[in-house]
Amino acid sequence: MRLWQLVVLAAFASAPARATARPTPTLDDLAVTIAPGAEETMDGGYRGAIHLVPQLPVRRYKQHLVWVTKAWVDIDTFFTGLDLPDPAPYRWRGIAMKFVRSVGKRTPSAWASSWTINYNVEGSLMTSAAGVRETLFHELFHLNDEQHGDWSGKTLATDYAAIVKKCGTKPACLAPYAPNDTKVRASGTYYAFQPNNGSGVHEYAAELAVRYWKEQREVTETHKLSHPAFKCGPPENARAWRALVGEFFGGHDAVPAC
Numbered sequence: 001m002r003l004w005q006l007v008v009l010a011a012f013a014s015a016p017a018r019a020t021a022r023p024t025p026t027l028d029d030l031a032v033t034i035a036p037g038a039e040e041t042m043d044g045g046y047r048g049a050i051h052l053v054p055q056l057p058v059r060r061y062k063q064h065l066v067w068v069t070k071a072w073v074d075i076d077t078f079f080t081g082l083d084l085p086d087p088a089p090y091r092w093r094g095i096a097m098k099f100v101r102s103v104g105k106r107t108p109s110a111w112a113s114s115w116t117i118n119y120n121v122e123g124s125l126m127t128s129a130a131g132v133r134e135t136l137f138h139e140l141f142h143l144n145d146e147q148h149g150d151w152s153g154k155t156l157a158t159d160y161a162a163i164v165k166k167c168g169t170k171p172a173c174l175a176p177y178a179p180n181d182t183k184v185r186a187s188g189t190y191y192a193f194q195p196n197n198g199s200g201v202h203e204y205a206a207e208l209a210v211r212y213w214k215e216q217r218e219v220t221e222t223h224k225l226s227h228p229a230f231k232c233g234p235p236e237n238a239r240a241w242r243a244l245v246g247e248f249f250g251g252h253d254a255v256p257a258c
Helices: 003-013 059-082 129-147 151-155 157-167 171-177 200-222 235-248
Strands: 033-036 040-043 049-054 096-102 110-113 116-120
Touching: 059 096, 059 129, 059 200, 110 129, 116 129, 129 200, 151 157, 151 200, 151 235, 157 171, 157 200, 157 235, 171 235, 200 235
Parallel strands: 033 096, 096 116
Antiparallel strands: 040 049, 049 096, 110 116
16 A cells, blocks of 8 residues: 555544444545545646645645545445446446646636546645535536537537527526526626637536436435426427436436426
8 A cells, every 4th residue: 555545544444533424434444545646737728727736635725525425425325225226338437537736726616537537736626525526426417428529519408509699608698598507707797608718518418417416316305396496497408408318327317397
């Protein structure tokens, strides 16, 4: 075992224990691995150039390991409860995580490819358990989208392009189509429709997956939604929702019909 692995294990062991009714899965149980990322200067698109350095979730950053572990346990509980077909059309175990720190900037919070999620301990979204969990769910979708042969690019691109052509980056126009409420501080527009951010439809699809996860959990826990269902909005929403649920989530949709 390498020295940095021992450091991570020691940090996690020192985290406060919480009472639980049943044994809680560990990252090892979920086949999630932790490692330092690489030093690099990233082309961050609208964010500009970003200098990244390796940074394990230890010492002043050890809370991130607690949040990450809780997030993966919650994600595993969610997907286990979906009772997906075998083989499952969605992978959520066996993910590699690499941790970095951005120098002088707080973006991006994370990015993903090839079953690896890169996690920025200085990321602006990584400041709470809820923020970490939502970000990891978003990035997890990117990995599955990639595995499904760029599903979002092939399936959602036409409607996405029509929405962008109609609305540009105007938040008021985009609001009915935005799957999630995350916005870019620099532009004020929804992250799902931010220009110069790689393939926009990929981000739209990942935000749609986050919306699916949020709505399923809320309906399961409270038997109702506190807001209108996404699929009950414009026709583009209904088409995207139906396609996503069918492709990745075994057709499971606890949200009542419109």
